[in-house]
Amino acid sequence: MELKGKFRVIAKKKTSAVFFKELRVGDEFELSYSLNGGCTSAPWIQIIQNGQVVHGNNADQLSKNLDKFELKQIDEKAQKLKEYEYIIHSIANIDTIFYSPDGEDREFDDKEALKEIEKLVKPDWDEYCKKNRKGSPIDD
Structure with a gap:
């Protein structure tokens, strides 16, 4: 089972974080977290763009990276x-x-x-x- 969400960048602050530094206003990406299996380390969240996994962050890193953006979840x-x-x-x-x-x-x-x-x-x-x-x- 996967938890997924799709997001559109509304506003952006400067960042040097991998993947996030290349995002522009209007870009879209998905976040995906698999609930299959146990957790022996920090949960890993995949970042997907154009149907391809392009990066990943643990929950703490992702939270810090996403603080640099205003996002709109796409339904x-x-x-x-x-x-x-x-x-x-x-x-x-x-x-x-x-x-x-x-x-x-x-x-x-x-x-x-x-x-x-x-x-x-x-x-x-x-x-x-x-x-x-x-x-x-x-x-x-």
Whole structure:
């Protein structure tokens, strides 16, 4: 079992600590601590950036290093939920466009309807996929 958190740098003070000295405002990183096994020394917390373990600190070192920063914890699930809601909202609005876009009855044939759906939804969906598929290209 792992305890994890993802953070974004909001503000930074000068530091010479390994890894932390290279961080810039806006950078993101994760902290991870494994609960598996016993503890024969100080707990070791991994620092992960771009999916790779880049450094580690014990709890005392990490606390001192993080004092040099203002961080915001990123709630990825809430962020993804907002993205899904936006895409679903776009899809839900399609019926308004097809059946009564301006109060007038209007019909679209299947091809026109699919073009409208693609025009409304595809850009947001592609952007969502790019952010969430690591290394997987999106067909244009």
